[in-house]
Amino acid sequence: MHATQLLQGTPLWVYAIFAVLLYLGLRRLRSGVQSLARVWAVPAVFIAWGLFGLAAHAGAPLETLARWFVGALAGGALGYGSLDPAALAFDHQRRLVRQPGSALPLLRNLGIFGAHYVLQVIAAIQPQLHDSALGWDLVVSGFSAGYFAGWAVRFLAGQRRAPQTDLAAMA
Numbered sequence: 001m002h003a004t005q006l007l008q009g010t011p012l013w014v015y016a017i018f019a020v021l022l023y024l025g026l027r028r029l030r031s032g033v034q035s036l037a038r039v040w041a042v043p044a045v046f047i048a049w050g051l052f053g054l055a056a057h058a059g060a061p062l063e064t065l066a067r068w069f070v071g072a073l074a075g076g077a078l079g080y081g082s083l084d085p086a087a088l089a090f091d092h093q094r095r096l097v098r099q100p101g102s103a104l105p106l107l108r109n110l111g112i113f114g115a116h117y118v119l120q121v122i123a124a125i126q127p128q129l130h131d132s133a134l135g136w137d138l139v140v141s142g143f144s145a146g147y148f149a150g151w152a153v154r155f156l157a158g159q160r161r162a163p164q165t166d167l168a169a170m171a
Helices: 003-008 014-028 036-056 060-079 104-125 127-161
Strands: 033-034 089-090 098-099
Touching: 003 104, 014 036, 014 104, 033 036, 036 060, 036 104, 036 127, 098 127
Parallel strands: none
Antiparallel strands: 033 098, 089 098
16 A cells, blocks of 8 residues: 555544644644643543543453553653643633743654554554554553643642742733
């Protein structure tokens, strides 16, 4: 199968998700102030996607859970360590947060998306690798949910300890 055939066979909604993740990642290259609701949108989507991957996987329940949790533990540790709460500023009254610019969100979002995409394509076009690719996709689902759960724990801890900062002029 050629790349053009592969891309033509990709559903439009996959391109839409890719475009949104690319846009959000590019926005995070610069420092900025956002509402807390907006900050939580990407983690919520990736956690839901990770849980959906677990729920949708057909296979031996113990093996499925083990693969997913291996990914979740690795992702959780990485997600927890990826955030420096001291680099954030919170306006608790207006529910705003200022985050420093970083390439990490772009790389992380596209990396998880790309891993899912490649593994799903392999499962679809290589019958002999179907089960193996879906097994690894399950690990990626766990990693995704775990990463953002670890990130969320660190973010919330930083938010609770952060002093009030007036970010209204920067919003």
